[in-house]
Amino acid sequence: MHDIRAVRADPASFDAAMARRGLQPVADSILAIDTARRSATTAVEEARAVRNKKSREVGQLKAAGQHEEAERMIATLAATDKIAGDALARTDEALRKALAELPNRLDDDVPDGTDxxxxxxxxxxxxxxxxxxxxxxxxxxxxxxxxxxxxxxxxxxxxxxxxxxxxxxxxxxxxxxxxxxxxxxxxxxxxxxxxxxxxxxxxxxxxxxxxxxxxxxxxxxxxxxxxxxxxxxxxxxxxxxxxxxxxxxxxxxxxxxxxxxxxxxxxxxxxxxxxxxxxxxxxxxxxxxxxxxxxxxxxxxxxxxxxxxxxxxxxxxxxxxxxxxxxxxxxxxxxxxxxxxxxxxxxxxxxxxxxxxxxxxxxxxxxxxxxxxxxxxxxxxxxxxxxxxxxxxxxxxxxxxxxxxxxxxxxxxxxxxxxxxxxxxxxxx
Known part of the structure; x- marks a missing residue:
């Protein structure tokens, strides 16, 4: 498995390493998945922050006897959390799969050749x-x-x-x-x-x-x-x-x-x-x-x-x-x-x-x-x-x-x- 940080740090070097294995450039596609994953991570964090912020409002609604409104807010927050969480899980798995299918980098002193x-x-x-x-x-x-x-x-x-x-x-x-x-x-x-x-x-x-x-x-x-x-x-x-x-x-x-x-x-x-x-x-x-x-x-x-x-x-x-x-x-x-x-x-x-x-x-x-x-x-x-x-x-x-x-x-x-x-x-x- 490759370290995504190495791909981010030098995409051209990563593609050159995979080219020695006979593979076409892959860094751009991997980084695109990584960008989506990072965006999904941000969305999860933002959803969590909103939920924490709204938790006081939920408490106030319940205290005021507005239970139906409180439940609607809880359901909306949960739905937002699930959407964000599902998107993160999908991008996590996509990145893991993309990296898992790539072979190891070769040592520099491995001779080039076909077979x-x-x-x-x-x-x-x-x-x-x-x-x-x-x-x-x-x-x-x-x-x-x-x-x-x-x-x-x-x-x-x-x-x-x-x-x-x-x-x-x-x-x-x-x-x-x-x-x-x-x-x-x-x-x-x-x-x-x-x-x-x-x-x-x-x-x-x-x-x-x-x-x-x-x-x-x-x-x-x-x-x-x-x-x-x-x-x-x-x-x-x-x-x-x-x-x-x-x-x-x-x-x-x-x-x-x-x-x-x-x-x-x-x-x-x-x-x-x-x-x-x-x-x-x-x-x-x-x-x-x-x-x-x-x-x-x-x-x-x-x-x-x-x-x-x-x-x-x-x-x-x-x-x-x-x-x-x-x-x-x-x-x-x-x-x-x-x-x-x-x-x-x-x-x-x-x-x-x-x-x-x-x-x-x-x-x-x-x-x-x-x-x-x-x-x-x-x-x-x-x-x-x-x-x-x-x-x-x-x-x-x-x-x-x-x-x-x-x-x-x-x-x-x-x-x-x-x-x-x-x-x-x-x-x-």
């Missing part, structure tokens, strides 16, 4: 392997092992679902549990179990609503299945005023995620790269504004550590203006090399949303009092950050393709072996 082809690679870890055989894709490996079953999943639920069995199912579980343990034991995140169903306000707080409704699954009682644990994790501070000493808040969760993939028809239809349901380890941080850049770097490095420990080849990419998500001011994507596909695929996104989500959630903190201050510091909006730490299904795909052997077996990365009961290799039979 993912304009993203900029910042660094790479490891080199693509030159395997002495033709590598297979994950679904070829999984089906040959008899442990990845798309036909049964389609019978049970339709397309974009997968049934995993045996050691491959255990490997997926091991990945999620190990990654969550690394983030909590080594990286300082607090393990958090969250609801998988949330309400409208929670979805609005992190920016999923109203813009991305078609990408979500909704239940018959009006709740939403979470597309990522970012949604409930971030909203744990909604409506709160945190003491500065409590920051940063770092939370991590391993949970299922649910996405309709409404805009992905025809993309990644084979295998389990793009699923309606998938497990993911999510990281969320709540910080002071001056700390969010450093926190963004720290969070991204936490995700990079996971990929390095798994023996994967990865690279960090900064997303261009045309590929940066709605709520983000800046996003680093981590991509892994998949030998079977012969391509880089995104496995983690780490974003700094600055105060964009905090304004939607009304999440604030109270700065420490300065020595000699006569009154407490005014609350300020926190900054919120989120990142995949990482997507478990895509980590499974990457481990399978990177650690495959010519015979179709898969070597279990050393860090996962304690979580696999000592299994070092997954093979058919």
């Amino acid at each position: 993912e082809s304009d993203n900029v690679v910042l660094r790479q870890h490891g080199a693509q392997p030159n395997l002495p055989f033709t590598p297979k894709q994950h679904f070829e490996l999984g089906e040959a092992l008899g442990m990845m079953d798309f036909a049964t999943a389609a019978k049970l639920a339709g397309a974009r679902f997968t049934v995993l069995r045996g050691p491959l199912a255990r490997l997926e579980r091991a990945l999620g549990q190990w990654m969550l343990s690394v983030h909590t034991d080594r990286h300082g995140y607090t393990e958090t179990t969250v609801p998988l169903l949330v309400n409208d306000e929670t979805m609005f707080g992190t920016g999923q609503l109203p813009k991305f409704e078609e990408d979500l699954f909704r239940t018959t009682d009006g709740r939403w299945l979470i597309p990522t644990a970012e949604v409930p994790l971030t909203n744990t501070v909604a409506g709160e005023i945190l003491p500065e000493a409590a920051l940063p808040v770092r939370l991590a969760s391993l949970s299922p995620s649910f996405r309709s993939e409404a805009g992905s028809a025809g993309r990644d239809t084979r295998g389990m790269l793009r699923q309606h349901q998938f497990p993911k380890v999510e990281m969320v941080a709540i910080t002071r504004p001056e700390d969010s850049d450093a926190e963004h770097e720290r969070m991204t490095e936490c995700a990079e550590h996971i990929l390095t420990e798994l023996g994967l080849v990865w690279r960090r990419v900064v997303l261009c203006s045309g590929d940066t998500g709605f709520s983000a001011a800046k996003t680093f994507d981590l991509e892994v090399w998949l030998p079977g596909q012969g391509a880089w695929r995104e496995i983690s996104s780490c974003s700094n949303t600055r105060d964009f989500q905090a304004r939607r959630m009304n999440a604030r903190y109270r700065p420490r009092e300065e020595a000699g201050a006569k009154k407490p510091a005014a609350p300020a909006f926190v900054h919120t950050l989120n990142g995949s730490g990482v997507a478990v299904g895509r980590a499974l795909i990457a481990v399978m393709e990177m650690h495959q052997a010519e015979d179709g077996s898969i070597t279990v990365p050393e860090v996962l072996r304690p979580w696999m009961g000592g299994i070092t290799r997954i093979a058919a039979g």
Whole structure:
């Protein structure tokens, strides 16, 4: 959510920021609504003043026995109040809606571009392997092992679902549990179990609503299945005023995620790269504004550590203006090399949303009092950050393709072996 004061202060700058997002100028229309709202506010205040002034006259009429006249005056004042109040409510909602539908401002150093082809690679870890055989894709490996079953999943639920069995199912579980343990034991995140169903306000707080409704699954009682644990994790501070000493808040969760993939028809239809349901380890941080850049770097490095420990080849990419998500001011994507596909695929996104989500959630903190201050510091909006730490299904795909052997077996990365009961290799039979 944007601060209307920023639009008032520099409409041209606001329009320039939205233009980087591919939007036409919007400041004039927003300011027109704001002007109407301010006029409506004045009308409410004037109506209240008239009512207060007339209250003595009402009392005098009643004292004089002119009850009908008093009631007529009360009704007239109430009608005026209602008209003014309704107009203010309408303009309030119109301004809120106009601001809520606009994406976050991008950081100045986000590269301009149209789509993912304009993203900029910042660094790479490891080199693509030159395997002495033709590598297979994950679904070829999984089906040959008899442990990845798309036909049964389609019978049970339709397309974009997968049934995993045996050691491959255990490997997926091991990945999620190990990654969550690394983030909590080594990286300082607090393990958090969250609801998988949330309400409208929670979805609005992190920016999923109203813009991305078609990408979500909704239940018959009006709740939403979470597309990522970012949604409930971030909203744990909604409506709160945190003491500065409590920051940063770092939370991590391993949970299922649910996405309709409404805009992905025809993309990644084979295998389990793009699923309606998938497990993911999510990281969320709540910080002071001056700390969010450093926190963004720290969070991204936490995700990079996971990929390095798994023996994967990865690279960090900064997303261009045309590929940066709605709520983000800046996003680093981590991509892994998949030998079977012969391509880089995104496995983690780490974003700094600055105060964009905090304004939607009304999440604030109270700065420490300065020595000699006569009154407490005014609350300020926190900054919120989120990142995949990482997507478990895509980590499974990457481990399978990177650690495959010519015979179709898969070597279990050393860090996962304690979580696999000592299994070092997954093979058919």
